């Protein structure tokens with residue numbers, strides 16, 4: 001970079017939560033009309049939400065799922081059991097309201113937005129589709145960088161702006177999801193470099209790979225890793241992708257910048273959280289980890305981020321399905337903090 005050029009991407013100003021307020025909020029939770037500690041991890045969640053919104057109060061009525069969709073050039077090497085055409089087919093299914101993400105969102109009264117950040121096909125104009133396309137899928141990262149540094153910065157900024165826009169329009173909770181055939185391969189590379197962790201430990205079956213497919217996936221990912229020794233977060237993103245991982249990372253930073261909780265889904269969303277937190281460590285305070293995915297490698301990310309997920313249901317779908325299932329817990333924790341009487345008031349007959 002020359003002395004006069006601007007960096008491609010400036011980390012946004014994100015304030016960590018104030019550790020000084022923790023004891024006060026914990027005392028409020030302990031003083032509620034219940035034995036201290038009797039709500040277990042919901043109390044920890046309420047503390048996190050209270051700290052995020054301080055000096056305001058946590059709210060959970062308006063939750064929005066952002067599903068970032070993008071394609072992966074690595075799919076040409078056979079890393080997935082499925083072709084890239086499934087990405088666009090699933091995007092159309094979200095728009096029709098017929099995917100699992102829609103069912104879980106409807107069951108829990110959560111809005112869904114679908115974002116084309118890099119699907120390798122032209123998509124029709126649709127009222128529920130946000131067009132944020134950076135490029136038509138990534139390049140094949142086994143042979144060349146998945147995207148340019150400018151495109152990586154652009155995808156991050158787009159995700160950031162979308163989350164900020166949703167919060168300015170009234171969202172209290174951002175939940176994250178993704179659709180992108182091949183994205184467990186990119187996520188494995190991102191986690192390998194940013195956790196960091198041995199490459200092989202980060203590779204799992206994704207949407208379902210047989211033994212031959214796993215051998216292909218491992219060989220391809222190993223070839224991609226050998227092509228670049230990048231370890232800086234933005235370089236890792238540009239080298240290995242993907243666009244939806246960048247969009248989710250940007251959205252995490254957007255939610256954190258507005259002091260709103262952001263619910264992280266499974267392996268791929270967690271790879272995005274790892275990226276966001278390596279870019280802006282204070283973003284960690286705003287992340288709620290929804291569930292422990294069955295995908296190999298997820299535990300590595302959770303451990304690297306010192307995260308204890310709320311649920312452990314053996315899910316390995318993505319789309320934000322685990323994040324959607326965690327929204328009622330986040331809402332309940334917020335309500336507990338704002339609505340439950342103190343034991344003192346109960347015993348004094350004030351209720």
Ligand SMILES: Cc1cc2ncn([C@H]3O[C@H](COP(=O)(O)O)[C@@H](O)[C@H]3O)c2cc1C
Pocket residue numbers: 079080081082086090178179180181182183184185205206207208317318319
């Ligand atoms: C029909 C279908 C729906 C999905 N919804 C999410 N994924 C999940 O699988 C993909 C990642 O797995 P891999 O890296 O092995 O391709 C992502 O799109 C993820 O969201 C799906 C996968 C399929 C096949």
Ligand SMILES: O=C(O)c1cccnc1
Pocket residue numbers: 184205206207265266267268269293294295298315316317318319
């Ligand atoms: O944990 C996930 O998000 C996941 C795992 C496998 C396939 N798709 C998504």
